[in-house]
Amino acid sequence: MSCLSRRLITVPAATECRILERLNKFVVRIEISGSKELAFLQNTGRLREYVKRDKIGFCAPIEKPKKLRYRLFAVKDHGGGALIDTLLQARAFERAIERNFIPWLSGYEILRREARIGGTRIDYLLRRKHEEAVLEVKSAVSRLDGYASYPDCPSVRARKQLKAILEWVKMGGKAFLVFVASIPNVRGFRPNHEVDPGLCDLIRECWRAGVEVRGVAMIYDPKSSTILLLDPSIPIKL
Numbered sequence: 506m507s508c509l510s511r512r513l514i515t516v517p518a519a520t521e522c523r524i525l526e527r528l529n530k531f532v533v534r535i536e537i538s539g540s541k542e543l544a545f546l547q548n549t550g551r552l553r554e555y556v557k558r559d560k561i562g563f564c565a566p567i568e569k570p571k572k573l574r575y576r577l578f579a580v581k582d583h584g585g586g587a588l589i590d591t592l593l594q595a596r597a598f599e600r601a602i603e604r605n606f607i608p609w610l611s612g613y614e615i616l617r618r619e620a621r622i623g624g625t626r627i628d629y630l631l632r633r634k635h636e637e638a639v640l641e642v643k644s645a646v647s648r649l650d651g652y653a654s655y656p657d658c659p660s661v662r663a664r665k666q667l668k669a670i671l672e673w674v675k676m677g678g679k680a681f682l683v684f685v686a687s688i689p690n691v692r693g694f695r696p697n698h699e700v701d702p703g704l705c706d707l708i709r710e711c712w713r714a715g716v717e718v719r720g721v722a723m724i725y726d727p728k729s730s731t732i733l734l735l736d737p738s739i740p741i742k743l
Contacts, residue, residue, distance in 0.1 A: 509735075510726075510733040510734065510735055511601070511604075511606050511733065511734040512729070512731050512732075512733060512734075513597040513600045513601055513606075513723065513731070513732045513733065513734050514593065514596055514597050514600055514731065514732045515729070515730055515731050515732075516563075516565050516578065516593070516725070516730050516731070516732065517565065517730070518565055518566050519563050519564065519565050519578075519727075519730045520537060520538070520563070520564055520565070521537075521561055521562070521563060521564075521581075521727075522535040522536060522537040522542075522544070522561070522562050522563070522564045522575070522577070523535060523536040523537075523559060523560075523561060523562070524556060524557065524558060524559065524560045524561075524562050524577070524580070525541065525558060526558060527546070527552075527556045527557075528543070530546070530549050531545060531546055531547075531549075532544070532545065532546065532573070533545075533546050533556060533562075533577050535562065535564065535575070535577060537564060537575065542573075542574060542575055543572075543573050543575075544564055544573060544574075544575040544576055544577040545567065545573045545575070545576040545577070546576070546577050546589070546590075547576065547578070547590045547591050547592045547593070548589050548590060548591050548644065548646070549658075550644065550646065550647075550656070550657045550658055551657045551658045552589055552646065552647075552657065553647075553657070554647055554648065555580040555582070555587055555589055555646070556577075556580070556589070560580050560581070561580070561581040562577050562579065562580045562581070563577070563578060563579040563580070563581070563586055563725065563727060564576065564577050564578070565578055576590065577589070577590075578590035578593055578725070579725040579727075581727070582688060582689055583688075583689040583690045584689065585689040585724045585725065585726060585727070586689075586724055586725030586726065586727050587646060587687060587688040587689065587724065587725070588646075588687035588688075588723060588724055588725045588732060589644075589646055589687070591644050593732060594642070594644055594685045594687055594723070595628070595642060597723055597732040597734070598642060598683070598685060598721065598723075599615060601721070601723075601734050601737065602614075602615060603615075606734055606737055607721065607737040607738075608737060608738070609717070609719060609737075609738060610631070610681075612633040612634070613631040613632065613633045613638070614631065614632055614633070615629055615630075615631060616629075616630045616631060616632040616637065617629070617630040620639060622639060622669050622670075622672075622673055623668070623669030623672050623673065624665075624669065625662075625665045625666050625669045626666075627639045627640070627641050627666060627669065627670065628640060628641050628642050629641075629642075631681075636679060637678075637679070638678070638679035638680060638681060639670060639673055639678065639679075639680050639681070640680070640681040640682075640683060641666055641667075641670060641680075641681070641682055641683070642683045642684075642685055643655050643656075643663070643682070643683070643684050643685070644684075644685055644687065645684045645685060645686045645687070645688075645694055645720070646687055646688055647688075647697065648688065648691070649695060649697055650695070651691065651692045652691055652692055652693050652694055652695040652742060653684070653686030653687075653688055653691040653693070653694050653695075653720075653722075653739075654694070654695055654696065654697040655684055655694070655696060655697065656696075656697060656700050656701050656704060657697065657700060658700060658701075659700065659701040659704070660701065660704060663704055664703060664704050664707060667682070667704070667707040667708065667710075667711055668707065670682065670711060670716055671707070671710060671711055671714055671716070674711075674714050674715050674716055675714065679717075680711075680715075680716045680717070681716070681717045681718075681719060682708065682711055682712075682716050682717070682718045682719070683719045683720065683721065684718075684719070684720045684721075684741075685720075685721055685723060686720055686721065686722045686723075686739055687722075687723050687724060687725075688724065689724050691722065691739075692739075692740065693720060693739045693740030693741060693742055694720035694739055694740070694741050694742065695741075695742040695743070696708050696709075696743065708743065709743050712743055718741055718743070719738065719741070720738070720739040720740070720741050721734065721736065721737050721738070721739065722734075722735040722736040722739050723735060
């Protein structure tokens with residue numbers, strides 16, 4: 506682990522589990538402490554590299570369980586943990602902003618979550634002094650030629666969001682498109698054109714229009730049960 510890594514969030518009571526099968530987008534069958542359980546998964550992507558039989562995962566108890574007692578939030582990978590839970594990715598990213606760990610967001614504060622622009626919702630509305638900016642975060646949790654990549658499945662919703670961001674920028678607004686590379690040992694980020702070429706074309710169009718396309722690297726460290734920020738600005742290959 507790099508000595509420059511920064512601790513973001515500690516995940517309490519995390520436990521190893523064995524993945525048995527994914528039942529649907531949000532539910533995974535696991536084996537934990539010798540018993541079979543159902544765990545919640547906060548990620549609608551395919552996650553074929555990670556959520557498959559006999560992979561070792563990391564689960565945490567759900568604070569106020571209704572139907573499921575656990576959430577599967579990471580999977581063992583390259584000696585560390587691939588953080589697949591998009592909610593934890595978002596909370597860790599917010600912590601990085603709050604602690605001023607991301608130089609290119611220096612001075613910004615989160616004004617609003619789930620900001621509505623152009624008939625859709627964007628993750629954040631930011632403010633720095635008298636300047637406002639929108640910021641959308643995407644989870645890059647698949648590998649492509651040594652890079653973290655996105656998407657791992659087609660997304661109509663993401664296309665709508667990027668079109669709204671484009672219009673925002675064309676009207677003079679400031680915008681960020683951030684890819685969270687939350688898997689160990691990657692060289693940077695690159696889009697996966699084979700999965701959704703139209704969406705990847707929109708990413709490039711955003712960049713050409715002046716949207717700041719950025720990437721951050723974070724992982725789950727099982728030894729400390731902590732989400733670590735490895736690099737606040739990874740290379741982007743569009």
